[in-house]
Amino acid sequence: MTLAKSVLAVNDDLPIKTDLPVHSGKVRSVYWLTEQDSRRLIEQKGYDVDPSTPLAIMVISDRISAFDCVWHGEDGLNGVPGKGAALNAVSNHWFKCFKEQGLADSHILDIPHPFVWIVQKARPVMIEAIARQYITGSMWRSYANGEREFCGIELPEGLSKDQKLPEILITPSTKGVLKGIPNVPEADDANIRNADILAHFDKFNFLSKSDVSLYQQLLKDGFNLISKELEKIDQIFVDTKFEFGYVKDAAGQNKLIYMDEVGTPDSSRIWDGTEYRKGNVVENSKEGFRQLLLNRFDDPDILLNKNRMPERFALAKNNALPLEIMMQVSETYRGIAEKITGQKIHLSDDPKQEIIDILNEQYQLIK
Incomplete structure (x- = not known):
């Protein structure tokens, strides 16, 4: 397994059955299912939702964004190994705790793969x-x-x-x-x-x-x-x-x-x-990556000043971060996820193919 192949950097090109454009954010991509597939899954899987509810496949990536830019590493490493699975594992853990403690449900209906959620369409509160x-x-x-x-x-x-x-x-x-x-x-x-x-x-x-x-x-x-x-x-x-x-x-x-x-x-x-x-702040979150970036470049104002966005985008595009930085961030994400969940975060040999296989065999959602 090559390190670059274990990273899911591009997550908006999966052959998932959808009639709508894929919505891709900094980290996640959302594939809205057809009405037919939504209704079929709600009935087959017994999800506790209104039968007319639109469902989506939400696929996380290993991309890392900071200061409104997506960053990459040397040797074709376009994400942080294990980051996506770690983020999903932590969210899954807390959502489950919330439900068990009687707080409230979440938008997640099913977790077919460590990178994937099946979610229900929600009407967001604009806060x-x-x-x-x-x-x-x-x-x-x-x-x-x-x-x-x-x-x-x-x-x-x-x-x-x-x-x-x-x-x-x-x-x-x-x-x-x-x-x-x-x-x-x-x-x-x-x-x-x-x-x-x-x-x-x-x-x-x-x-x-x-x-x-x-x-x-x-x-x-x-x-x-x-x-x-x-x-x-x-x-x-x-x-x-x-x-x-x-x-x-x-x-x-x-x-x-x-x-x-x-x-x-x-x-x-x-x-x-x-x-x-002891009087020290040691980050176990993305804030540590932000500090690494601020300390790395000669003119950190580029990262902090929103009037310098073109320079900032160029900085992210033209600077492949050293492998040791990407792996340090990987250890932060995987380490805190393993502490919280008590479960090991495994790197996939080929996450994209795994996702396609599971969504095809168990959900019949691949074209």
């Missing part, structure tokens, strides 16, 4: 909610520059970098550009206040005002569950992003669910507990 237990990153930079109010919440004076906050802080932002909502900037990822979410709940795609309270409860309960579980392996859950949406169950009832990914090294900061108590 990305960041839950924070420590002051670090962009929040610390704003605080150090004199800001004290974050999403309508006032922080006390005298906090220091990487300090634990007095309580978990929820800092929501817009998911996409929302128009015509008072006090809400018409921009993607604009900070919003809880009072404005409550006042205009329907504009954010909530079905009722009471669901705003449910969303806040699921946010805090989900964060606390992951935080307590990570404490058992001496890891600190620093902050994370949550997304929510609505689906219909087999009885046609709407329910609010967790969606996207949860508690992963891509969507969260996770610190090593032993090192933190």
Whole structure:
């Protein structure tokens, strides 16, 4: 097995039966199934969803993005070995815990392969909610520059970098550009206040005002569950992003669910507990890769300054990262996934062919 072949870098060219264009993001690609195949799978597999629900195959890749760019390594290594399987394994673990503890379901209906989810179409709540237990990153930079109010919440004076906050802080932002909502900037990822979410709940795609309270409860309960579980392996859950949406169950009832990914090294900061108590921050998340990039290039402002995006894209395109950096990132992702799940992350000999074989033999979804 060559290392490059064990990496799934391109995930939007699988021969999956679909009538729609493949939607490909920085890491995942989504293949919407035909209505016929969606209905067939719901019936055959007994999924607890409304029979008319559209289903999709979601395929993760091993690509790694940071600072809005996708990065690559030497020797044709266009991703990080084991990263995709590690991300999915961590999300699967937390989604399962949430369901077992009675919090809420997720959009995932089936897991045919470590790289693949079968998901149900959800109506997304147009909010990305960041839950924070420590002051670090962009929040610390704003605080150090004199800001004290974050999403309508006032922080006390005298906090220091990487300090634990007095309580978990929820800092929501817009998911996409929302128009015509008072006090809400018409921009993607604009900070919003809880009072404005409550006042205009329907504009954010909530079905009722009471669901705003449910969303806040699921946010805090989900964060606390992951935080307590990570404490058992001496890891600190620093902050994370949550997304929510609505689906219909087999009885046609709407329910609010967790969606996207949860508690992963891509969507969260996770610190090593032993090192933190010594006064050091050791990242077990993508933040470590970002720091590697900032330290690697002579002019880190290119990575931080959004007015220099053409230079940034050129930097990512023209710089193959050394193999040791890619493998260091691989060890971070696989290491934290194995600690969380208690299961080994195996590298596939040929992940793309494995996916095709399983989706063909067990689901009849290959052209």
